[in-house]
Amino acid sequence: QKEVEQNSGPLSVPEGAIASLNCTYSDRGSQSFFWYRQYSGKSPELIMFIYSNGDKEDGRFTAQLNKASQYVSLLIRDSQPSDSATYLCAVNNGNQFYFGTGTSLTVIP
Amino acid sequence: DAGVIQSPRHEVTEMGQEVTLRCKPISGHDYLFWYRQTMMRGLELLIYFNNNVPIDDSGMPEDRFSAKMPNASFSTLKIQPSEPRDSAVYFCASIMTGNTGELFFGEGSRLTVL
Numbered sequence: 352q353k354e355v356e357q358n359s360g361p362l363s364v365p366e367g368a369i370a371s372l373n374c375t376y377s378d379r380g381s382q383s384f385f386w387y388r389q390y391s392g393k394s395p396e397l398i399m400f401i402y403s404n405g406d407k408e409d410g411r412f413t414a415q416l417n418k419a420s421q422y423v424s425l426l427i428r429d430s431q432p433s434d435s436a437t438y439l440c441a442v443n444n445g446n447q448f449y450f451g452t453g454t455s456l457t458v459i460p
Numbered sequence: 461d462a463g464v465i466q467s468p469r470h471e472v473t474e475m476g477q478e479v480t481l482r483c484k485p486i487s488g489h490d491y492l493f494w495y496r497q498t499m500m501r502g503l504e505l506l507i508y509f510n511n512n513v514p515i516d517d518s519g520m521p522e523d524r525f526s527a528k529m530p531n532a533s534f535s536t537l538k539i540q541p542s543e544p545r546d547s548a549v550y551f552c553a554s555i556m557t558g559n560t561g562e563l564f565f566g567e568g569s570r571l572t573v574l
Contacts, residue, residue, distance in 0.1 A: 383561050385562075385563075387563075394551060394565035394566060394567050394568055395565050396565075397562045400561055400562070441563075446508070446510065447508065448505065449505060450502055450505075451502060452502030452503075453502055453503075
């Protein structure tokens, strides 16, 4: 399996703070990159995808990609208690999707 | 659309028994993936199909595991015989070629092997 590494956490941030989640991947041929959110007992749901180097913003979420460093990150601004979940980084090479083990985020009210 | 549908949602069985998990992908999606999720190993890709044909089964852990997709709307993952270490949540996901790359997941089948 292609390696996708994430800090497992748990990561705790106060409400309103910025949460920063990081991911590295081993396959330089990876073409697209995704962040999924998974609430306890639920299935993963897509938050964002990014294909090109740089930043991509969507509301309170910003994904950052650096292919040279094989690094992807997700910033969550103005964190809310409802953001408390496990965040999964995924990479795509062709038609295969590989996931990291996830980072557990807790937003403290 | 109803989304990806998996059954059963929960399965408790005894070691040595056969387990069959079922999945109905979203209509029109031409790729189907089976994943296994555990706390230790996260989401592991087991096998995926394109147009009902198995493309890569290198993630299938042992010969005890097998998967089929007899038609575009149905797939099964079978474990025979089951072992306690097979206890996990098994997810099915589907995607359509050419979309943004979003995998649509079913709600998962939680398997407990005693």
